[in-house]
Amino acid sequence: MSSPVLALGQTGAPEVNDLIANQNSVFGQLVALRTFRDFHPLGAATETGRSAVESAARRLHQQILDGWLKLSLLEQKRDVAAYLSHIGEEPVALSSLVARAQELTPESATRTQLDLFVHNLAIVYLVLAHEWNAGQAKRVRPIAAQGAEEPTASPAQKVMAA
Numbered sequence: 001m002s003s004p005v006l007a008l009g010q011t012g013a014p015e016v017n018d019l020i021a022n023q024n025s026v027f028g029q030l031v032a033l034r035t036f037r038d039f040h041p042l043g044a045a046t047e048t049g050r051s052a053v054e055s056a057a058r059r060l061h062q063q064i065l066d067g068w069l070k071l072s073l074l075e076q077k078r079d080v081a082a083y084l085s086h087i088g089e090e091p092v093a094l095s096s097l098v099a100r101a102q103e104l105t106p107e108s109a110t111r112t113q114l115d116l117f118v119h120n121l122a123i124v125y126l127v128l129a130h131e132w133n134a135g136q137a138k139r140v141r142p143i144a145a146q147g148a149e150e151p152t153a154s155p156a157q158k159v160m161a162a
Contacts, residue, residue: 016057025083026068027076031097033061034104061106069116077124084128091128098125 019036023029037057071079084091097104101118109117 016060020060020064023083024086025079026064026071027080028083028086029064030061030068030104031083033057033064037061058106058108062108065105065109065113065117069113069120073120073123076120077127080121080124081128091125091132094121094125094128098122 016033016036019032020029023032037054068076068079080094084094087093098118098121101121102114105114105117
């Protein structure tokens with residue numbers, strides 16, 4: 001009998017393969033796989049088939065977590081931003097996932113992996129929220145400033161700010 005894990009991101013369950021393939025981010029794969037595992041029975045009609053597919057899904061879940069943890073913090077931020085963009089949400093939507101970050105990890109995750117995931121996700125959330133709020137402030141100028149000219153910075157100030 002061949003292994004139910006066919007390749008990275010592929011299992012013996014077509015519904016799991018499709019679910020993972022439809023995500024544009026590693027973080028999205030984590031969320032989708034956890035949601036799928038929580039709310040859908042996996043596998044074929046036989047108990048052996050279900051067991052094999054569940055085992056494959058657990059291994060895939062661990063592989064996806066490992067992949068996300070190998071990303072730099074900047075790459076993790078970009079990955080989560082891609083996830084938020086894909087689902088059409090603002091960073092504030094991430095707060096509920098940060099609060100239950102431990103639930104997104106596979107059961108096989110080590111304590112170190114769990115702590116790193118929770119810590120990094122919280123940092124990513126704070127950075128994205130800060131960037132979003134700063135962007136909002138730039139888009140909405142106060143009424144008192146609408147008629148005023150934009151202050152110009154000297155070339156030296158521009159270099160120092162960069």
